[in-house]
Amino acid sequence: MWATLLYLALAHYPIARTNHLNLEMRDMEIPTRLIESLQSAKRVTVLTGAGISAESGVPTFRDAQTGLWARYRPEELAMPEAFRRNPKLVWEWYARRRERVAQANPNAGHLALVEMEKRMPRFKLITQNVDGLHRGAGSHNVIELHGNIMRTKCFREGMVIETWDDTGETPPRCPRCGGPLRPDVVWFGEALPADALRAAIEASQSCDVFFSIGTSGVVKPAASLPYEALRHGAIVVEVNPDETPLSPRATFVLRGLAGRVLPVLVRAT
Ligand code: OAD
Numbered sequence: 001m002w003a004t005l006l007y008l009a010l011a012h013y014p015i016a017r018t019n020h021l022n023l024e025m026r027d028m029e030i031p032t033r034l035i036e037s038l039q040s041a042k043r044v045t046v047l048t049g050a051g052i053s054a055e056s057g058v059p060t061f062r063d064a065q066t067g068l069w070a071r072y073r074p075e076e077l078a079m080p081e082a083f084r085r086n087p088k089l090v091w092e093w094y095a096r097r098r099e100r101v102a103q104a105n106p107n108a109g110h111l112a113l114v115e116m117e118k119r120m121p122r123f124k125l126i127t128q129n130v131d132g133l134h135r136g137a138g139s140h141n142v143i144e145l146h147g148n149i150m151r152t153k154c155f156r157e158g159m160v161i162e163t164w165d166d167t168g169e170t171p172p173r174c175p176r177c178g179g180p181l182r183p184d185v186v187w188f189g190e191a192l193p194a195d196a197l198r199a200a201i202e203a204s205q206s207c208d209v210f211f212s213i214g215t216s217g218v219v220k221p222a223a224s225l226p227y228e229a230l231r232h233g234a235i236v237v238e239v240n241p242d243e244t245p246l247s248p249r250a251t252f253v254l255r256g257l258a259g260r261v262l263p264v265l266v267r268a269t
Contacts, residue, residue, distance in 0.1 A: 002197070002201060002221055002224070003220060003221050004191045004192055004194065004197060004221065005189055005190060005191055005192075005221075006146070006186050006187065006188050006189065006190055006191075006192060006219065006220070006221075007188060007189070007219070007220050008075060008188065008218055008219055008220075009218060009219070009220045009223060030254075030264060030265055030268040030269075031252060034235070034237065034252050034265075035268050035269055037208065037209055037235050038209055038265075038269045039269055040208075041120065041207075041208040041209045042121060042122060042208055043120075043121075043122040043123075043124075043203075043206055043207040043208055043209075044116065044120045044122070044123050044124075044207055044208070044209045044210075044211070045123075045124045045125075045126065045203040045204055045206075045207035045209075045210050045211070045229065045234075046113060046116070046123075046124070046125045046126065046210075046211040046213060047126045047127070047128070047200075047204075047210070047211065047212050047213065047215060047222065047225050047226065048113075048125070048126070048127045048128065048129060048134070048213045048214055048215065048258075049127075049128045049129065049213070049214045049215025049216065049217075049222075050128070050129060050214060050215070051213065051214020051215060051216075051240060051241075051258060052107075052109045052110065052129070052133075052213050052214035052258045052259075053104065053107075053110075053129055053131050053133055053214075054214065054257075055107040055108070055109060055257060055258065055259040056104040056105060056106060056107045056110070056131075056133060057100065057103070057104050058097075058100055058101055058104050058129075058131050058133070059100065060214075072089075072093070075188060077089070077090050077093050078185070078187045078188055079187050079188045079189060080187055080189060080190065081189075083155065083180075083182060083187075087155075087170075087171050087180050087182075088170045088171065090171075090182070091170055091171035091180075091181075091182070092170065094149065094182075094183045094185075097149060098149050098150065098183070101130075101131040101132070101133075101149055101150070102150075104131065104133060105133075105136075106133045106134075106136050106137035107258075107259045108259040108260070108262070108263050109213070109214075109257075109258035109259040109261075109262045109263075110133050110134055110136075110137035110139070111137050111138075111263075112262035112263045112265070112266045113125060113134065113137070113139055113262065114137050114138040114139050115266045116262075116266055117139055117140065117141060119266075119269070123141055124141050124143060124199070124200075124203035124207070125139050125141055125142045125143065126142075126143045126145060126199075126200045126203060126204075126222070126225065127142060127143070127144055127145065127146075128145050128146050128215060128219065128222050129144075129146070130144070130146050130147055130148050130149040130183075130185045131148075131149060132148050132149075132150055143196050143199050143200050143203070144193075144196060145186070145192055145193070145196050145197065145200055145222055146185055146186045146192070146222075147183070147184045147185040147186050147193070148184060148185070149183050149184075149185055151183070151184035152164075152181050152182070152183060152184060153181070153182060153183075153184040154174040154176065154177060154179050154180075154181060154182075155171075155174075155179050155180045155181065155182045156174065156177055156179030156180070157174070157176065157177055157179060159174075159176065160184060161174055161175065161176075161181060163175070164181060192221065197221065200222070200225060201225070201228060204225040204226070204228040204229045204232075204234075205228055205229070205231075205232045206232070207229060207234050208234055208235065209234060209235045209237065210225075210226055210229035210230075210234045210235070210236045210237070211236075211237045211238075211239060212225075212226045212236065212237070212238045212239070212240075212244075212246055212250070213238075213239040213240070213258050213262070214239065214240060214258050215240070215244070216244055217244040217245050217246045218244075218245065223245075223246075226238075226246050226249075226250070227246075227249070230249060230251075235251045235252070236249070236250045236251050236252075237250060237251065237252045237253075237254065238250040238252070238253045238254065239254045239256070239258050239261050239262065240253075240255070241255060241256055241257055
């Protein structure tokens with residue numbers, strides 16, 4: 001049974017044998033078995049997190065916050081309760097993130113996934129990112145699990161709102177009902193979009209190769225997807241410069257930055 005609400009989970013997983021490879025140190029060799037698996041794969045599914053956008057200058061969610069925001073934890077701002085308590089603060093935090101996203105361009109990691117999609121017959125890209133950079137890069141089969149920061153919706157009625165009057169109020173008001181506007185992203189304690197979650201689970205259960213790229217694997221239900229893929233017999237590949245709870249269970253771990261590892265991987269296949 002899948003939980004549909006967004007929540008933080010820190011779990012311990014049993015250690016299993018993994019082919020760890022430090023791509024920075026081993027001159028970017030991709031294991032032959034991984035190349036062969038990719039070449040024969042009928043379905044490939046990719047899950048990405050904030051790490052893939054880090055090289056585009058979008059700070060990861062758990063990166064240290066700076067300046068004015070240093071005293072807030074992102075998890076405490078990304079909640080309906082925080083918005084109810086202080087809508088101006090939350091709106092302004094997201095406005096700042098939106099500015100960073102608007103200035104960002106897709107990087108080599110995003111582009112490598114566009115190339116992978118072209119080569120693979122059945123390719124699904126599940127992302128926890130709300131920055132839209134995968135579509136911006138040219139990926140088509142994208143499942144956005146946590147919404148999109150560039151969209152705005154009404155906090156009261158949930159409808160996506162395209163335009164509103166600038167009355168100088170923060171946050172601005174919904175032109176339909178007068179409720180406060182908020183970013184169209186999933187906050188902690190809120191439900192993920194049901195269709196997107198269903199599609200993500202299906203793509204994880206039915207693939208031959210599953211990639212987990214640039215995600216700390218601590219926010220559920222997305223963090224459960226690689227385990228679902230493993231349970232259904234897929235090869236699971238992690239791309240991350242750091243250890244995560246998934247690392248001991250992944251079939252292959254490619255230690256390095258997505259923008260460096262993924263182009264090498266795509267060229268090798
Ligand atoms: P996190 O910020 O938790 O984790 C980012 C991961 O990316 C870490 O494991 C880093 O080691 C890794 N990383 C950093 N730079 C990288 C690079 N260049 N290449 C590859 N990996 C790199 O972000 P998420 O796992 O995405 O939800 O967090 C999940 C969700 O938590 C987010 O989608 C966000 C938050 O709630 C919403 O905003 C709705």
